[in-house]
Amino acid sequence: MRIIQTNSYEEMSVRAAGLLAAQVLLKPGCVLGLATGSSPVGTYQELIRMCEKGLVDFTQVKTVNLDEYCGLESTNPQSYRYFMNKTLFEQINIDLSNTYLPDGMAQDAAEESKRYQAQVEKLGGADLQLLGIGQNGHIGFNEPNDFFTRDVHEEKLTQSTINANSRLFGEGETVPTTAITMGIGNIMKAGKIVLIAGADKKDIIEEALYGPVTPKVPASVLQLHKDVTVITVQ
Ligand code: GLP
Numbered sequence: 759m760r761i762i763q764t765n766s767y768e769e770m771s772v773r774a775a776g777l778l779a780a781q782v783l784l785k786p787g788c789v790l791g792l793a794t795g796s797s798p799v800g801t802y803q804e805l806i807r808m809c810e811k812g813l814v815d816f817t818q819v820k821t822v823n824l825d826e827y828c829g830l831e832s833t834n835p836q837s838y839r840y841f842m843n844k845t846l847f848e849q850i851n852i853d854l855s856n857t858y859l860p861d862g863m864a865q866d867a868a869e870e871s872k873r874y875q876a877q878v879e880k881l882g883g884a885d886l887q888l889l890g891i892g893q894n895g896h897i898g899f900n901e902p903n904d905f906f907t908r909d910v911h912e913e914k915l916t917q918s919t920i921n922a923n924s925r926l927f928g929e930g931e932t933v934p935t936t937a938i939t940m941g942i943g944n945i946m947k948a949g950k951i952v953l954i955a956g957a958d959k960k961d962i963i964e965e966a967l968y969g970p971v972t973p974k975v976p977a978s979v980l981q982l983h984k985d986v987t988v989i990t991v992q
Pocket of ligand 1: 794891
């Protein structure tokens, strides 16, 4: 595991974007595993800047996102599909039909999980997976549990995650209580993993990287992956 300590959110974002861009340069038709939340916004801004300058080309790239809230239309600004379209996809030269997320509006979440699992497998999984981390150690939406999940599945969000994510929702908007997420198994199959964590994640990063490997701290499983780069802010 490589740990890169930076001095600011901006520096963390530039370093992370550099690794994603390097992946695309090495393999122009690669599959990028992408994340949502506030942590990757700066990384995406930097990728947009690099794309505008012609330093990276996304025309052959495919993307698979980690997760999506259940019950939100893709046109809902709180949905992860909307977030990805606005924050990244519509600002780079990627073909939108090459970008994949679970469908949060599917009638049957179990069926949709199976469909997305098959989609991820068909693409061969992510060459590089970008991750943020929740305050309770969740990655994707894999909450603390008694076991590590394997495949894409529906997850009931913990109250602490609902509370944490409610900051991104407006007054009167209800935070969904369930989501469809890649499992820990999907994440661990990625060729490379880049985890970004701002200064507010110091404690949980310490626990996840140096504590015991346990599904009670889902990100701790990353200690077992062969190619992880963690970029933190001091
Ligand atoms: C959500 C996402 C995670 C993300 C986490 C932390 O729960 N499902 O993928 O890592 O939020 O978000 P933030 O970066 O805003 O702290």
